[in-house]
Amino acid sequence: MPRWPDLWGRSVNAMTGSAGDGEAQASGLRLWPARLATAALVALVVLVVLVAAIGCRSSPPEPSPPPPAPSGDVARGLALIQRYECGRCHDGAYMDPQPRNKHCFRCHQDILAGRFDAPPEAVREWRQRVRHLAFVPSLALSQTHYRRAWMERFLLNPTDLRPHLVPTMPRLALSPSEARDIATAIAPGDEPAVSFRGADAARGRELLETKGCGACHLFTGVPQLSTTPPSSGGAPTAPVALAPDLRAAREKLRADGLLEWLLDPAAVKPGTQMPDVGLSRSEARDIALYILTAPLDAVKTTSPPARLPTLERHVTYDEVSQRVFRKTCWHCHSEPDYAIGEGGPGNTGGFGFKGRGLSLADYDGVASGMLDEHGDRQSVFAPMPDGTPRLLAALLARQVEEAGESVPGVRGMPLGLPALSPEEIQLVETWIKEGRPE
Amino acid sequence: MRSNLIIRAALAAGLASMALGAAAEPASACDNGVQIVVDTMTPRIARAERALREGKHTLAAVGVLQVFPNIRQGQITEGPLKLRAMRLMALAAVRTDGALTAGKQWRGTTAEEQRANIEWAIATLRGLDKVRPNTPSIQTDLGEALAKDGRSSAEALTLLSKLADRDLITSAEGYAALSRLREIAGDTAGRDAAAKRCEAMAKTPGTCRAGRTSGAAA
Numbered sequence: 001m002p003r004w005p006d007l008w009g010r011s012v013n014a015m016t017g018s019a020g021d022g023e024a025q026a027s028g029l030r031l032w033p034a035r036l037a038t039a040a041l042v043a044l045v046v047l048v049v050l051v052a053a054i055g056c057r058s059s060p061p062e063p064s065p066p067p068p069a070p071s072g073d074v075a076r077g078l079a080l081i082q083r084y085e086c087g088r089c090h091d092g093a094y095m096d097p098q099p100r101n102k103h104c105f106r107c108h109q110d111i112l113a114g115r116f117d118a119p120p121e122a123v124r125e126w127r128q129r130v131r132h133l134a135f136v137p138s139l140a141l142s143q144t145h146y147r148r149a150w151m152e153r154f155l156l157n158p159t160d161l162r163p164h165l166v167p168t169m170p171r172l173a174l175s176p177s178e179a180r181d182i183a184t185a186i187a188p189g190d191e192p193a194v195s196f197r198g199a200d201a202a203r204g205r206e207l208l209e210t211k212g213c214g215a216c217h218l219f220t221g222v223p224q225l226s227t228t229p230p231s232s233g234g235a236p237t238a239p240v241a242l243a244p245d246l247r248a249a250r251e252k253l254r255a256d257g258l259l260e261w262l263l264d265p266a267a268v269k270p271g272t273q274m275p276d277v278g279l280s281r282s283e284a285r286d287i288a289l290y291i292l293t294a295p296l297d298a299v300k301t302t303s304p305p306a307r308l309p310t311l312e313r314h315v316t317y318d319e320v321s322q323r324v325f326r327k328t329c330w331h332c333h334s335e336p337d338y339a340i341g342e343g344g345p346g347n348t349g350g351f352g353f354k355g356r357g358l359s360l361a362d363y364d365g366v367a368s369g370m371l372d373e374h375g376d377r378q379s380v381f382a383p384m385p386d387g388t389p390r391l392l393a394a395l396l397a398r399q400v401e402e403a404g405e406s407v408p409g410v411r412g413m414p415l416g417l418p419a420l421s422p423e424e425i426q427l428v429e430t431w432i433k434e435g436r437p438e
Numbered sequence: 439m440r441s442n443l444i445i446r447a448a449l450a451a452g453l454a455s456m457a458l459g460a461a462a463e464p465a466s467a468c469d470n471g472v473q474i475v476v477d478t479m480t481p482r483i484a485r486a487e488r489a490l491r492e493g494k495h496t497l498a499a500v501g502v503l504q505v506f507p508n509i510r511q512g513q514i515t516e517g518p519l520k521l522r523a524m525r526l527m528a529l530a531a532v533r534t535d536g537a538l539t540a541g542k543q544w545r546g547t548t549a550e551e552q553r554a555n556i557e558w559a560i561a562t563l564r565g566l567d568k569v570r571p572n573t574p575s576i577q578t579d580l581g582e583a584l585a586k587d588g589r590s591s592a593e594a595l596t597l598l599s600k601l602a603d604r605d606l607i608t609s610a611e612g613y614a615a616l617s618r619l620r621e622i623a624g625d626t627a628g629r630d631a632a633a634k635r636c637e638a639m640a641k642t643p644g645t646c647r648a649g650r651t652s653g654a655a656a
Contacts, residue, residue: 316641337518338480357572363491364575367608377574379605435638438491438610 063255063292065191069149070180077185080178084352088345089167089416092139094185101342102350104167104331108133129327131235132166135242140269142186145257151183152176154252160402161244161252163218164229164236170416171401172352194255196289199282204290211277211287216243221296239273250292258288304399308426315431317363317438324424325360328414333360345415363438381432384410389432395425479505483519486526490533493642499530499540510543510558514565525566525579528559532583533611559583560590574601578612585615595619602632610640617646 078094081087087095089104100106108130110116111123118126142151156179158169174182205222208214214225216239229240249258262284265274279287325333332350336343338361349355358380359365369379380391388396398412398419406412412419420428431437486501502509502523512524531538536552536559538544545551563580570576578601584594598616601607607616613636620628636646 337522338484341518362487364608367606368574369604369606371572375572377572377604377606381605435635438639438641 062196063194063250063289065193065255066147066149068190069147069152069183071148072152072177072180072182072184074181074185074188076178077181077183080182081185084172084174084182085345085350086139088350089136090139091136092142101339105134105136134235135165135238136167137162137165137242138269139186141257141261144189145253145261145268146187147191147252147254148183148187150251151187152179155179155182157406159248159404161248162242163245164243165241166418167416168418170351171406171411173411174352189254191254192256194259196255196285196292199285199289201286201290201293203283204286204288205294207279207283207287208290211279213246213277213287216240217246218243219246219291219294221247221299222294239275242273246291247296255288255292258291259284262287299404302403304396304403305422307396308422310430310433311426313430314437315427315434317366317431317436320427320431321362324420324428325366328417328420329360332415333358333365335359335361335365351415367436381436392425392429392432395420395428399425479519483523483526487522490526490529491641493533493645495530495533496538496540498526499538499544502526502530503541503544507541508543514562514569521566521569524562525576528562528566528583529579531555531559532579532586535586556583556586560587574606575608577601578606578608581607582609582611582615585619591619591622595623602635607635610636610645613639614646 081095085098085102086092087098088102091097098106100110107116111118111126111130112134114123116123116126154169155172155174156176158171160168162168208219209226212227213219214227214229216229217225218229219225229236229243235241244252253261261268261274262279263281265272265276329346330344332344332346334342334344334347336348336359342348343355343359345351345353346356347359348357354371356370357368357377358370359368366380369377369382372378378390381389384390384393393407393410394413397407397410398414400407401412402419414420482501482505486498486505489495489501490498506512506520506523509520509523509527512520514521514524531544531546534546536555537546538555539546544555546555560580560583563576563583566576567573567580577597581594581598581601584590584597594615598607598612598619601612602616607613613632617629617632617636620626620632633646640646
């Protein structure tokens with residue numbers, strides 16, 4: 001009979017647990033219930049450990065709020081909001097409404113809505129040009145929904161949050177402490193922890209599909225949603241233009257704010273373009289969990305487009321003006337005499353920038369240059385250290401910014417708008433190289 | 439607001455012209471007899487500026503006079519559109535060497551009339567330079583005008599040279615004037631450099647050909 005050591009190290013009969021003699025056999029039989037209990041206990045422990053291990057692997061990590069960001073000064077932040085004229089674009093409770101001639105979008109909105117006093121033929125022509133420049137996100141959600149730390153980073157290094165919206169947040173001359181103060185004023189609240197126990201991220205993904213969220217939102221970094229925003233041969237509609245890429249949500253949004261928003265957008269922000277798709281609380285939690293925790297592919301790095309060689313043909317000022325200066329630049333670099341004293345942030349000042357006296361509205365304006373930090377005039381064609389004319393350097397810098405980098409000491413132009421195309425920059429460069437013919 | 443004043447003034451003008459039976463432009467009349475007329479002064483001055491850039495000096499002057507018929511008596515403090523109009527008129531006078539004839543107040547047939555026109559232009563541009571200091575376009579125009587008056591050649595040369603050093607001369611005519619002045623001063627390299635810039639910039643042929651100074655020359 002094979003002999004096993006029992007749990008106490010004694011050698012006992014394998015079948016009977018006996019110690020080998022009659023008394024030992026009897027005592028071994030009496031040990032069986034204890035042995036069975038011990039074995040059962042061991043098995044239970046092993047089972048619990050296994051279940052816990054398997055259970056841990058299948059539950060997604062719960063999103064947790066970031067550590068509290070250092071606070072800035074709310075009063076200073078509110079004063080900075082006025083100084084940097086956030087109200088030129090954004091409507092919101094803590095900034096003075098800007099008059100039409102200072103608001104970056106009001107004219108376009110009025111033109112499209114038929115409220116602009118001008119000859120009908122002019123309005124008809126303008127309507128085609130301003131279709132892409134009518135929408136701007138409000139900051140109505142910021143106090144309860146945005147994360148302060150993200151806001152602070154965003155103000156210092158704006159990224160494109162809304163791929164279908166042509167204008168973007170301009171890169172302002174904010175210091176880190178100013179960004180912190182503004183972020184504290186706009187997004188002051190502490191973020192409570194939200195438990196997503198029981199929520200199902202996979203179901204959240206399915207709901208994004210079935211509820212048609214992809215009809216407006218992109219979600220870069222996850223497998224593409226089956227419904228996608230319509231490719232805009234024309235201008236996107238307001239819902240599509242204002243729908244952010246959901247990739248940024250996990251940094252930008254508070255989890256409690258996101259849930260509230262998904263459940264009843266209009267209650268959070270009356271008049272919002274975001275529809276109420278009739279989510280239950282459980283569905284909202286599933287979607288939120290997916291948005292906040294879905295694994296993301298790394299951001300694809302891009303490079304600025306290749307610079308084109310100068311053209312062989314003659315380029316006049318009229319062509320450059322029509323295709324570049326008067327199409328884009330003069331919105332901020334206007335002629336005050338024709339704009340009732342308001343030359344735009346790039347001329348008479350705005351967005352926290354001092355007036356630089358640069359008009360790009362006519363040939364004289366371009367040739368008159370801009371004011372430097374000392375108030376002296378300097379040519380916009382003066383070469384930078386690498387020989388690139390200053391104007392051209394600013395246009396190229398905007399392409400670098402769109403690729404996620406920045407050029408030290410050069411603010412990319414146009415501010416808050418897409419970079420010029422390589423062909424447009426080629427046109428400007430050719431014109432400059434030819435001696436800036438009128 | 440200025441825009442409200444302009445609209446009210448235009449509305450009054452529109453109603454007055456309706457009373458006289460004249461057709462108001464550009465809006466068509468509404469049945470109730472009230473119409474809003476968009477400001478036409480600004481686009482007219484803008485058209486006059488375009489004409490000047492195209493070398494149509496007399497046409498530019500006529501355009502200005504249609505908006506401001508008494509501009510010869512105009513004051514520098516009369517508002518931005520008037521300032522632009524005065525500058526246009528000054529340049530039209532300078533670029534015709536004073537031989538600007540338009541309307542009753544502008545005669546440029548005799549040497550005396552031409553000199554008077556140039557002197558008006560210089561005085562106007564000096565006034566504009568005072569009201570809008572540090573504006574290269576006005577300084578360029580003043581330099582161009584001073585170059586037409588032989589008594590002011592030195593001042594013109596200094597002014598235009600300083601602008602050229604910083605690449606802030608804003609017109610081909612300014613470079614043409616600088617080229618001429620440098621030639622008089624015996625600076626042939628400088629003359630050629632300025633002439634080259636003029637040729638690169640000039641929109642109309644003949645702009646860079648050395649022009650004479652006016653009858654106002656000493």
